[in-house]
Amino acid sequence: MNTRSNRFRRWRVLWLIPVAVLAALSIVATGGSGGGGDNGGDVEAPLVILPNYNFFLGNLNNGAPLTVAVGDEFTVTVDFDGLLAGNLDLNVGVGNTVTFLSYLLYTNHSFDLTVTSAEGSPLDGTFAINFTDDIVATVGDAPTSGTFTVVTAIETVTVTILADGVQLALNGGVPIDYTWDEFTNLLDDELIEPWQRRASLAGGAVEFIIVQFFNVADILDELELVTLNNPFVETCDMFTVAPPDGVLAQGEITVTWLGSGELSDGDDFTWQFTQCWDQDDEELFNGTVTLQDYTESVDFNTGVLFDIGFGGLGAGAPGGVIFDFTISETVEDQDGAWTIPAGGVITISGGFVLNIQRP
Amino acid sequence: MLLLATLLLATGIVVYALDRGGGVYFLYGWTAAPAKTPIFGPLGDHLPTFLHTLVFILITAAVLRPWPRLIPGICGAWFVIECLFELGQITPFDGQLAAAMPAWFEGIPVLEITTDYFIRGTYDPLDILSIGLAAVIAYPLVHVCLQGD
Structure with a gap:
């Protein structure tokens, strides 16, 4: 009798499995309201966009990493370490039109850059960019504070952002100050030491990623309009x-x-640029950006936008922002005609997942 | 112990339903607005965490009853488990955990918001304190319950 009772007690331990599962599920289930915008019931509350959101960028789960080929010079591949996270301040105008005001990139996030060049370059190889202090910036302007490090197997370059430029220090050594223009131009100066050029490339990569993020984020509030005027066509600047x-x-x-x-979760968009010239930046855009697997969640009680973006953040989740795209520099010659200089074409392929979420 | 655990669990649900207006996944469809004056006061911010830890210690102790020597281990184990979930909401772990969630979670009830749990959830040291307090209180409470058996 005792033996049978003891055996029964031992088997009871198996009940701990569903108990543990129940505990985990109940913890997760106390998270924010789930469900897409189409799950909100019969009466749809007006969409409320908050003045502040977090944002996340990550590698495509089912696609190539974001890759940028600069002319025939070199190719840079971006590999996000988990998710790159930041925060946005925005202004919501009439009709829920959104203007992004400022942003920061959170500390303790990182991504890797891999540089390859056909002819070989001192910059070739893989290095990590780690945000060690929040990067703070007004949208459209250079950052005003923050720190990131550029780490190779043998050296660490600390890039400290100042009010009007940057300060570079190799392995904790004596810092060197540069204005933003000087910092940007270091990359192309072959007389400069590789660690400084690498830091310049890292800074350019951060800027490039942020620009691409805002390019996509900027059209999120227009997607509803696109569904009503499909396809939505806009003319570009004229030569x-x-x-x-x-x-x-x-x-x-x-x-x-x-x-x-x-418009609902899982929808796809194509964003086709047909020789679209931007007179201000003197750049010509051509190609397609595919916006795959739209996602949007709204709090069913308050109508507050919880998250919006393209692609799932979980491993293996489909979708994202996928580039097949070129940006060409245009230069006006002495005769007043525009040309695209040799090596002035940047080719972007691969992409990233993008999600903007309520903090 | 199971009856007590059920009562405590129900209390936790009431906190979410009344003080927080049901703005959580498991109360989807509950449309009451959050109480203007929270019924549970500032306690309501951390009471669910406290109760959740206590409840699952009680359930585990009930399952393993009557082995009193296991009680410290049970309390310790639940303290660690609950803390790990809370710590998973700290940056940058939140993003890394969210990125590690498998795609097949999408569309599966509860699992589909695992990513949201880590990313949207906010780490709060007072929640860790609540978990610790629950683990400490659970120890004599389970003893008393076992003696009552």
């Missing part, structure tokens, strides 16, 4: 004098929604 050879005098941008019914 008032001769455009580069083979380039249209005026290109266009076409955003096409690949869904039907109402």
Whole structure:
């Protein structure tokens, strides 16, 4: 009898498995309201966009990493270490139009850059960029504070952002001050030591990622409009004098929604740039950015936007922002005609997942 | 012990339903607005964490009853488990954990918000304190319950 009773007690230990599962699930289930915007019931509360959100960028789960080929010079591949996280301040105008005001990149996040060049370069190899102090910036301007390190197997460069430039220090040595322009130009100066050029490249990569993030984030509030005017076509700036050879005098941008019914989770968009010239930046955009697997969650009680983006953050989740895209520098020659200089074309491929979430 | 655990669990649910307006996944569909004056006061911020730890210590002790020597281990184990979930909300672990969640979680009830739990959840040292307090209180409480058996 005792033996049977003891055996029964031992078997009771197996009950701990469902207990543990129940505990884990109940912890997770106390998280924020789930469900997409289409799960909100019969009466849909007006969408409320908060003045502050976090944002996350990560590698595509089912696609190539973000890769940038700069002319024939070199190729840079970005590998996010988990998720790159930041925070946004924004202004919400009439009709929920959003203007991004400022942002920061959170400390303790990092990504790797791998540089390859056809002819070999001292910059070739893989190095890590670690944010060691929050990077703070106004949208459209250079950052005003923060620190990141550029780490190779043999050296650590600390890049400290100042009010009007940066300070570089190799392995904790004597810092060197640069203005932003000087810092940017270090990359192309072959007389400068590789660690400084690498730091310049890292700074350029951070800026590039942020620019691409805001390019996509900027159209999120227009997607509803696209679903009502599908495809949505917008003309670009016009070359008032001769455009580069083979380039249209005026290109266009076409955003096409690949869904039907109402805008909902999982929808895809294509963002087609047909020789679209930006007169201010003197750049020509061509190619496609595919916006895969739209995601949006709204608090069903308050109508507050919880998160929005493209692609899932979990491992293996589909979707994201996928580039097949070129940016060409345009230069006006002495005769007033525009040309694209040799080596002036940047090719972007691969992509990232993007998610903006309530803090 | 199971009856006590059930009562405590129900109290935790009431906190979410009344003081927080049901703005959590497991109360999806509960549309009451959060109470203007929280019924549980500032305690309501950490009471669910405290109760959750206490409840699962009681359930585990009930399952393993009557082995009193296991009680410290049970309390310690739940303290660690609950703390790990809380610490998982700290940056940068939150992002790394969220990125490690498998895609098949999507569409599965509860599991589908695991990513949200880590990223949207806010780490609070007072929650760790609540967990610790629950683990400490649970020890004599389970003893008393076992003696009552």
